[in-house]
Ligand SMILES: [Zn+2]
């Protein structure tokens with residue numbers, strides 16, 4: 001039936017009805033509501049194993065320094081070498097989105113978008129990217145299934161965790177639970193603290209002299225270096241990598257290149273190298289599209 005195409009001229013020329021609500025302007029009250037802190041009762045404790053040795057131990061086992069135990073905070077049976085990250089689960093995030101915009105929606109990113117995102121951010125195994133639309137505006141988010149405890153997961157669970165994680169991440173781009181995400185960025189600091197506290201404790205328990213304090217605040221040095229790098233500039237990245245290598249060899253000389261110090265340096269190195277790769281890929285892509293020389 002095509003007779004709906006034969007509509008009177010006046011109707012045919014009327015502006016098309018908007019598909020959805022118009023994108024909200026910057027003064028829309030929803031924006032503020034998205035950023036409102038969450039009540040304590042929806043803030044969960046996400047366990048993260050920080051001990052590198054425990055991570056290497058066979059599933060269900062801890063390293064020599066730690067034990068498996070049921071944690072009174074997160075209720076998981078897990079190595080004592082873990083810490084907690086405050087987080088808001090995707091159910092609470094979803095409920096906030098619904099409250100602000102009942103028509104919120106998400107979709108997987110298109111192939112083109114994915115190619116762009118990977119070029120900019122690199123990309124790793126097990127990642128999913130989504131596009132989240134709230135109040136008529138769309139932002140990207142990425143998720144993986146690495147968070148949480150180490151319990152067995154089937155394929156379907158993994159997808160659910162990835163999507164939930166990506167939703168939380170995309171919602172963060174709208175300011176949802178932003179304060180907690182900021183804390184997650186301080187994760188390396190937390191690990192350093194746990195490592196240090198445990199070292200001191202172990203020293204005392206063994207009746208040894210407590211370990212002498214490090215010759216330098218390596219965590220601060222790494223942070224300072226990171227802040228000084230322009231991640232969009234290939235030259236600065238190379239200089240940053242050089243400075244990092246120098247810093248690492250200093251740490252090796254003082255026998256302090258270990259634990260959280262090593263982890264923080266390795267993580268910065270990975271980040272620099274990832275960016276270098278991304279910039280290189282971008283440059284390679286720009287080159288062939290230049291007009292061919294002397295094409296008369
Ligand atoms: Zn351990």
Ligand SMILES: [Zn+2]
Pocket residue numbers: 047071072073074075076082083084
């Ligand atoms: Zn716990």
